[in-house]
Amino acid sequence: xxxxxxxAGEVGxxxxxxxADKHEITVIENDEKKISEIEKLNVNVVxxxxxxxxxxxxxxxxxxxxxxxxxGNDEVNLLAGLAAKKLGVGMVIVRVGNPEYADRPxxxxxxMGYDVLICPQLVLASEFAKLVTIPGSIEFSEFGELELVxxxxxxxxxxxxxxxxxxxxxxxxxxxxxxRGDRIIVPRGETVIKAKDRLAVxxxxxxxRVLREIMGEPVVKNxxxxxAGxxxxxxxxxxxKTKLNVKLIEKDERRAEEAxxxxxxxxxxxxxxxxxxxxxxxxxxxxxxVIATTESDEKNLLISLLSKSLGAGKAFARVEKxxxxxLFEQVGVDAALSPRKSTYLEVxxxxxxxxxxxxxxxxxxxxxVECGLNKKVSQIxxxxxxxxxxxxxxxxxxxxxxxxxxxxxxxxxxxxTWDRVDEVEKRLKG
Numbered sequence: 001x002x003x004x005x006x007x008a009g010e011v012g013x014x015x016x017x018x019x020a021d022k023h024e025i026t027v028i029e030n031d032e033k034k035i036s037e038i039e040k041l042n043v044n045v046v047x048x049x050x051x052x053x054x055x056x057x058x059x060x061x062x063x064x065x066x067x068x069x070x071x072g073n074d075e076v077n078l079l080a081g082l083a084a085k086k087l088g089v090g091m092v093i094v095r096v097g098n099p100e101y102a103d104r105p106x107x108x109x110x111x112m113g114y115d116v117l118i119c120p121q122l123v124l125a126s127e128f129a130k131l132v133t134i135p136g137s138i139e140f141s142e143f144g145e146l147e148l149v150x151x152x153x154x155x156x157x158x159x160x161x162x163x164x165x166x167x168x169x170x171x172x173x174x175x176x177x178x179x180r181g182d183r184i185i186v187p188r189g190e191t192v193i194k195a196k197d198r199l200a201v202x203x204x205x206x207x208x209r210v211l212r213e214i215m216g217e218p219v220v221k222n223x224x225x226x227x228a229g230x231x232x233x234x235x236x237x238x239x240x241k242t243k244l245n246v247k248l249i250e251k252d253e254r255r256a257e258e259a260x261x262x263x264x265x266x267x268x269x270x271x272x273x274x275x276x277x278x279x280x281x282x283x284x285x286x287x288x289x290v291i292a293t294t295e296s297d298e299k300n301l302l303i304s305l306l307s308k309s310l311g312a313g314k315a316f317a318r319v320e321k322x323x324x325x326x327l328f329e330q331v332g333v334d335a336a337l338s339p340r341k342s343t344y345l346e347v348x349x350x351x352x353x354x355x356x357x358x359x360x361x362x363x364x365x366x367x368x369v370e371c372g373l374n375k376k377v378s379q380i381x382x383x384x385x386x387x388x389x390x391x392x393x394x395x396x397x398x399x400x401x402x403x404x405x406x407x408x409x410x411x412x413x414x415x416x417t418w419d420r421v422d423e424v425e426k427r428l429k430g
């Protein structure tokens with residue numbers, strides 16, 4: 001397949017890197033520094049503005065099967081997409097940062113002709129809302145009617161010190177993996193749950209909520225959002241559909257006024273969320289969840305840590321710099337989410353050009369593999385730190401157990417480490 005990628009930033013670079021071995025990739029980029037990096041990959045590079053028809057033609061757009069427009073400029077992406085469609089490209093995926101161009105996180109079959117329009121900020125806001133509405137969760141993925149949620153085990157949780165076989169798990173729920181420190185543990189019946197473990201739990205939404213109750217997770221009632229930008233306001237809009245009490249703090253008076261006009265139930269406070277006195281005045285200690293969504297990574301970290309030190313339950317933060325994600329979580333932020341990473345995963349899911357359909361933190365990939373074996377799950381020798389979590393057969397999806405009989409043609413969702421992805425696929429295809 002011939003693919004043209006407009007933009008060699010973090011998203012464009014990673015997509016090109018993943019597709020380069022099996023597809024003919026051409027990248028359009030203006031920045032010399034980014035060009036020098038992208039040229040290290042097995043791709044063609046054209047220097048220029050992707051909104052320029054001549055540059056698109058030089059990149060081979062007329063023979064391309066796909067255009068992925070992910071530059072940092074919305075208008076360039078939109079114009080490149082329109083031009084590509086006029087020139088006969090089969091599929092066009094466009095990223096936009098301004099929500100005025102998109103009324104939802106991912107819009108398919110856009111009236112302007114784009115096959116897919118993605119707004120990273122809205123995708124990120126949706127992820128924050130999902131984490132809030134599943135109390136205890138710090139990571140979330142969906143597979144049809146099943147959900148894969150990573151839940152942090154608090155020190156006072158009812159399951160601390162108990163073996164998995166002693167926990168009365170709801171039907172259709174399994175603890176698929178345990179993230180303990182830097183290790184990933186494939187749990188057995190004898191495995192003992194420890195405080196600060198992060199459990200990758202798989203099952204139907206209702207059943208996962210029952211497990212949360214078994215774990216003694218507190219019910220979320222009060223949410224404070226810092227920052228009335230696109231992410232903050234859209235997160236508040238989504239949470240307004242629930243019965244939660246939502247408060248939005250914004251330093252800029254004009255922005256706060258605009259947010260107030262867009263929201264119905266959210267209390268909007270004008271003030272600096274990095275100010276300790278303001279946080280105390282707004283009773284931040286009563287917040288079950290604080291979400292820091294400003295455009296500054298440093299402010300988001302400060303807001304998160306200040307809020308937790310003052311008694312807030314959990315803190316989620318927006319992170320622009322990929323390298324900061326792990327750092328944020330190591331120093332006490334419960335979940336750090338990146339809009340660029342969200343966009344990358346969304347594009348790859350849409351294209352279905354990667355085996356990975358999700359990720360639990362940075363270590364565990366969730367991959368989709370078509371089974372080539374007729375065996376029980378327990379009879380298959382898998383690499384270390386690997387577990388078959390879900391089986392999709394026909395239109396039905398169900399949790400895999402040790403005695404589950406796999407059939408050729410089954411679609412399997414498997415948790416494994418990134419370095420084992422290819423090996424796992426080979427073993428399951430037979």
